[in-house]
Amino acid sequence: MSFNNLDQLYRQVIMDHYKNPRNKGSIEDGSVTVDMNNPTCGDRIHLTINVEDGIVTDAKFDGEGCSISMSSASMMTQAIKGKEIDEALRLANVFSDMMLGKDYPEDLDLGDIEALQGVAKFPARIKCATLSWKAMEKGLQQEK
Amino acid sequence: MNAKELKKYFPILDQEVNGHPLVYLDSAATSQKPLQVIEAISDYYRTSNANVHRGVHTLGNRATDLYEGARDKVRRFINAGSTKEIIFLRGTTTALNLVAESYGRANVGEGDEIVITYMEHHSNIIPWQQLAKYTGATLKYIPMQEDGTISLEDVRATVTSNTKIVSVMMVSNVLGTINPIADITKIAHEHGAVMVVDAAQAAPHIHIDVQKLNCDFLAFSGHKMCGPTGIGVLYGKEQLLDNMEPIEFGGEMIDFVGLYESTWKELPWKFEGGTPIIAGAIGLGAAIDFLNEIGIDAIEQHEHKLASYALSTLTEISDLTIFGPKSGQDRAGVVTFNLGDVHPHDVATVLDAEGIAVRAGHHCAQPLMKWCEVSSTARASFYLYNTEEDIDRLAAGLLKTKEYFSDVF
Numbered sequence: 392m393s394f395n396n397l398d399q400l401y402r403q404v405i406m407d408h409y410k411n412p413r414n415k416g417s418i419e420d421g422s423v424t425v426d427m428n429n430p431t432c433g434d435r436i437h438l439t440i441n442v443e444d445g446i447v448t449d450a451k452f453d454g455e456g457c458s459i460s461m462s463s464a465s466m467m468t469q470a471i472k473g474k475e476i477d478e479a480l481r482l483a484n485v486f487s488d489m490m491l492g493k494d495y496p497e498d499l500d501l502g503d504i505e506a507l508q509g510v511a512k513f514p515a516r517i518k519c520a521t522l523s524w525k526a527m528e529k530g531l532q533q534e535k
Numbered sequence: 536m537n538a539k540e541l542k543k544y545f546p547i548l549d550q551e552v553n554g555h556p557l558v559y560l561d562s563a564a565t566s567q568k569p570l571q572v573i574e575a576i577s578d579y580y581r582t583s584n585a586n587v588h589r590g591v592h593t594l595g596n597r598a599t600d601l602y603e604g605a606r607d608k609v610r611r612f613i614n615a616g617s618t619k620e621i622i623f624l625r626g627t628t629t630a631l632n633l634v635a636e637s638y639g640r641a642n643v644g645e646g647d648e649i650v651i652t653y654m655e656h657h658s659n660i661i662p663w664q665q666l667a668k669y670t671g672a673t674l675k676y677i678p679m680q681e682d683g684t685i686s687l688e689d690v691r692a693t694v695t696s697n698t699k700i701v702s703v704m705m706v707s708n709v710l711g712t713i714n715p716i717a718d719i720t721k722i723a724h725e726h727g728a729v730m731v732v733d734a735a736q737a738a739p740h741i742h743i744d745v746q747k748l749n750c751d752f753l754a755f756s757g758h759k760m761c762g763p764t765g766i767g768v769l770y771g772k773e774q775l776l777d778n779m780e781p782i783e784f785g786g787e788m789i790d791f792v793g794l795y796e797s798t799w800k801e802l803p804w805k806f807e808g809g810t811p812i813i814a815g816a817i818g819l820g821a822a823i824d825f826l827n828e829i830g831i832d833a834i835e836q837h838e839h840k841l842a843s844y845a846l847s848t849l850t851e852i853s854d855l856t857i858f859g860p861k862s863g864q865d866r867a868g869v870v871t872f873n874l875g876d877v878h879p880h881d882v883a884t885v886l887d888a889e890g891i892a893v894r895a896g897h898h899c900a901q902p903l904m905k906w907c908e909v910s911s912t913a914r915a916s917f918y919l920y921n922t923e924e925d926i927d928r929l930a931a932g933l934l935k936t937k938e939y940f941s942d943v944f
Contacts, residue, residue, distance in 0.1 A: 396553075396888065433896055433911040455910045515887075
């Protein structure tokens, strides 16, 4: 593996989300709160989501972790805002497929999230990327 | 000793990882295995495999001799008085759990104290947490000095006449600190407590003499000392073990079984339920032969040298924070660090791309991480096959990591 491969992992847009995380913080009195950690490495996320009439109106995250886990959380919160619960959950499935290197529907516009595709080639880092998505899934399942 | 020569016995080290010659700096997690150990296990399965202590056939006798022979090698390795004091178990975690469950539940009660330190591995924390919850005893922590060492004054201030068990790691898997076990044991005994030693990181690297230490229990794992996974040892003073109840019933440990009452074998077998870990024990025996041939003192000196070299080389890298004792003489071959704001995972990924294997995470020591005020760290750990060139590669890899993330931070 060369640094070229590393560049596949650490894409510029990922580093941008890591450096300037979107939706960092916590929603007071949000409808959903999920705390999750990755016991093998100590990464942790505190996710708060607001749902009104079945639509995610706001999502914020707080936590500690590596560039992959934190940028993924930033992208995830960005992506689910304004989406219906089912749409957000579908996105979580698509993301999970992407991490497994599986095909996913091409008609979906994933935006920044697409940059995380390279993580699939680094098995040890997949759990970093999926932490916030798992938290979101858990939270929104409860709201359904 | 000549690490470069010794490297030849480890076939796994002779490979490229991600286009670079492998530099394995994760021996504190598990060590690599020399040909001598791989072959001993393979020979056993090719020529002598049978269940032990059963039947009269030749293979059974051969397997029993090899298994019990390995026990005697372990006895000599830690200078125990008798093989009755050497119990083969799955590893350090199982051994510490056995002490907590068997000795602990019988001898610790409400109002009693169990004393450990902040630097312990989870395996030497949770069994005592559980015991404290079960019995109503109090779990107390000996504080730590700024440099990651333990002062005997603090031990004296924490251990009281209510203390029934003191359990301390001999060498820290994160800081490399070598703890003064003999002195701590003395203090524990003065208060009538038993001394338990987690020697998982000590047995591979420094000489252990249980009679000199005078500890009551001592646990270690085979896989960190060139042996296979799945085998570990609990040493216990015969008189204590004799009075303890087994916690696993059936198989090897059985003496006589009635419909409603049964009796156990004598030591050490009464604690070895099921079919024993025969190949594992034989592999551990071969590992001990291998270590003895090099000399454990020579290994210890080699690691102090590598630790000193690593401390001086890595200190040159700006933004690198190193945790633990400042002198390589005061620590085993472990150097834990963080590189500026780059997360340890990211450090480990870039190093891996350079063929360098280090550990990143909390190292199964979350209370210690809290004490260090970090959520995780990167760790390079050395063993008898590592050289100064390996550390040079690590230093170069860290500089590249810094450069790689320089425009991010």
